[in-house]
Amino acid sequence: MRRLLIALLCLATLAAAAPAAQAERRLPIRGADVSSLAKSEALGGVYRHADGRRDDALRILAGAGLTHIRLKVWVDPADGYNTKTQVLAVAKRAKKAGLRLLVDFHYSDTWADPGKQFKPAAWANLPFDELVRAVYAHTFDVLDALRRQGTPADLVQVGNEINGGLLWPDGSNQNWADTARLLNAGYDAVKDVSRGTDVVLHLANGGDNGLYRWWFDNAAAHGIRYDVIGLSYYPYWHGTLEAFQANIDDVATRYRKPVAVVETGYPFTTADDDGWENLILSPEPYPGYQATPAGQAALLSKVSDIVRNVPDRLGLGVFSWEATWTGVPGNGWDPADPSTGNAWENQALFGFDDRALPAMRALGRG
Numbered sequence: 001m002r003r004l005l006i007a008l009l010c011l012a013t014l015a016a017a018a019p020a021a022q023a024e025r026r027l028p029i030r031g032a033d034v035s036s037l038a039k040s041e042a043l044g045g046v047y048r049h050a051d052g053r054r055d056d057a058l059r060i061l062a063g064a065g066l067t068h069i070r071l072k073v074w075v076d077p078a079d080g081y082n083t084k085t086q087v088l089a090v091a092k093r094a095k096k097a098g099l100r101l102l103v104d105f106h107y108s109d110t111w112a113d114p115g116k117q118f119k120p121a122a123w124a125n126l127p128f129d130e131l132v133r134a135v136y137a138h139t140f141d142v143l144d145a146l147r148r149q150g151t152p153a154d155l156v157q158v159g160n161e162i163n164g165g166l167l168w169p170d171g172s173n174q175n176w177a178d179t180a181r182l183l184n185a186g187y188d189a190v191k192d193v194s195r196g197t198d199v200v201l202h203l204a205n206g207g208d209n210g211l212y213r214w215w216f217d218n219a220a221a222h223g224i225r226y227d228v229i230g231l232s233y234y235p236y237w238h239g240t241l242e243a244f245q246a247n248i249d250d251v252a253t254r255y256r257k258p259v260a261v262v263e264t265g266y267p268f269t270t271a272d273d274d275g276w277e278n279l280i281l282s283p284e285p286y287p288g289y290q291a292t293p294a295g296q297a298a299l300l301s302k303v304s305d306i307v308r309n310v311p312d313r314l315g316l317g318v319f320s321w322e323a324t325w326t327g328v329p330g331n332g333w334d335p336a337d338p339s340t341g342n343a344w345e346n347q348a349l350f351g352f353d354d355r356a357l358p359a360m361r362a363l364g365r366g
Contacts, residue, residue, distance in 0.1 A: 027308055027366040029260055029317020031068035031102065032061055032349060036325040036342075038086040039079070045328040048355045057324050058090075058097040060356050061349075065364020069094050070102040070262065070319050072160065073142055075120035076109050078336035084142045091151040102155040102200070102262065102319070103146070105139060105186065107166055110335060114163040114204050117171070128170055128178065132185045135167070139189035143197070153197050157262065158186030161204040161232060163211065173218065180222040187225045202230035202262055207239025209247040216255050228316065229255065232263040235299065236285040245306045252314035260316040264303050265347040268296040268359065273327030273352045276341020293351070297362040304366035320363055323349035 037045075037057055047057035058069065071090055074082045091101050106112040109120045123134050139158070146152055159166040162183075165173035171182045187199050201219070205211055216229065229251055233244050252259045267280045270291050282291065289295045289302075300320060307315035325331070325344045332340030345352070349360040 025308060025313070027304060027315065027317040029068050029319070030066050030304075030364050030366040031070055031317060031319035032066055032323035032363070033070040033072070033104075033263065033319050033321045034058070034061075034090065034324045035070070035072040035082055035104075036322055036331060038090055039081045040324060040326060040328045040331050043328050043330045045324075045326055045331065046354050047324065047326075047350055048353070050356045050358075052355060056093065056097070057350075058093050058099060061323070061360065061364075062097040062099050064356060064360040065366075066099065066360070068100045068102055068154070068317070068319070070104055072104040072106055074106055074109055074335075075138060076122060078109070079338070081335065084145055087142060088145055088149060088151075091146055092149060095151045100154040101146070101151065102157065103142065103153045104157040104160055104202075104262070105142075106160045107135060107138070112159070112166065113161040117162070117164065117166045117168045119167050119170075123167070131167065131170055132181050135182050136185040136189045139186045140193060143190060143193040147193055152194050153190075155198045155200055155228065156186075156190045157200045157202050157230060158183055158190070158226070160202060162201065163203050163205065163215070173215075176218050176222045180219075180224045183224050183226075198227040199225070200228040200230040200260065200262065201226040202232070204232040204263075205238050206231035206233030206261065207243035207247055209243070209250055212247055212251045213254070216251065220255075227257070229257050229259045230262040231259065232321075233261050233303065234263070234265060235289075235303075236280055236282070241286075241302060241306065244303075248306065248315070249310055252310045253312065256314075258314050258316045259307070259310060261303060261307055261318045263321040264300070264318060265321045265344075266296045266299040266359075267291040267346045268293045268351065268357055269346050271346065271352070273345045274329065274341045276332065276343055278346045279343045280347065291346070293358050296347075296357065297359040300359050301362045301365075304363065308366065318363065318366060320349055320359070322347070323360075326350050326354065327352065
């Protein structure tokens with residue numbers, strides 16, 4: 001009888017511990033977008049540990065527990081940044097620091113997002129079949145160069161925030177068949193370089209379940225191929241944390257795909273560091289989370305908690321967007337205008353003193 005009671009007690013203890021173990025599981029991906037890093041460094045940007053020691057930003061991120069970086073690719077940007085050249089150089093440093101890589105193809109010479117999906121100038125007048133071939137060739141070229149230098153991409157975004165499609169007007173999802181051809185050309189290029197690289201399809205508005213069901217139902221109906229669903233979720237723009245949680249849980253289980261937040265962010269101050277007004281100015285952009293270092297850390301921790309607890313361990317991870325985009329003169333948002341400033345430096349993971357913020361370690365603990 002005593003043995004039976006001990007056995008039952010052990011089983012009860014294990015059962016009680018199981019939810020805690022699930023909650024404490026670290027996310028496989030704890031990442032940061034560092035697309036602006038190469039230009040920042042070229043213009044004199046420096047990065048420091050929390051104690052003030054200067055170091056390579058990638059080593060600082062890795063030391064805080066991050067596992068991945070994200071790098072965007074533009075085709076022919078006005079300032080020459082965010083091309084294959086910078087991706088190759090930063091990827092080599094990342095590998096040395098022990099970091100893995102997500103490559104984010106915008107298929108544009110500038111920002112691509114839900115409000116704009118401009119073709120690269122070199123592709124502007126291509127007939128549709130040639131445009132499909134250009135997507136394949138560009139994607140293959142960048143990824144094959146990464147593979148050949150020994151730093152293959154672990155994940156690849158075929159398009160950025162493609163709520164309305166890509167490469168407008170040809171790839172607008174007003175014509176899903178053409179959207180599918182372009183996206184599948186990118187998918188094929190990724191897999192032709194490396195079968196083991198996961199393809200991410202990325203939408204914004206991470207709290208909008210109607211959008212995600214509409215989009216991925218159409219993707220299924222038109223044979224669009226992918227491995228991972230990527231979301232942008234900014235709590236001051238994209239709905240409540242509860243709406244985000246409901247959506248990410250639903251899409252993971254509905255489509256049986258892993259999910260990752262490939263963009264999120266939160267301010268650590270309302271102050272400005274470069275004379276260019278910031279995007280988020282409120283002292284409490286989301287209820288209960290102040291624009292302070294502690295508030296930024298708490299918000300990123302909350303987003304990580306939600307992703308970690310997606311059913312069936314389908315939550316892959318979280319990337320903080322433009323973590324190294326500090327207030328360096330000349331490293332503004334417009335590649336064609338060096339006088340523009342940075343509206344994001346109050347949401348980076350480095351403070352105005354160039355030191356790593358508490359949010360970095362909070363994300364690294366994810």
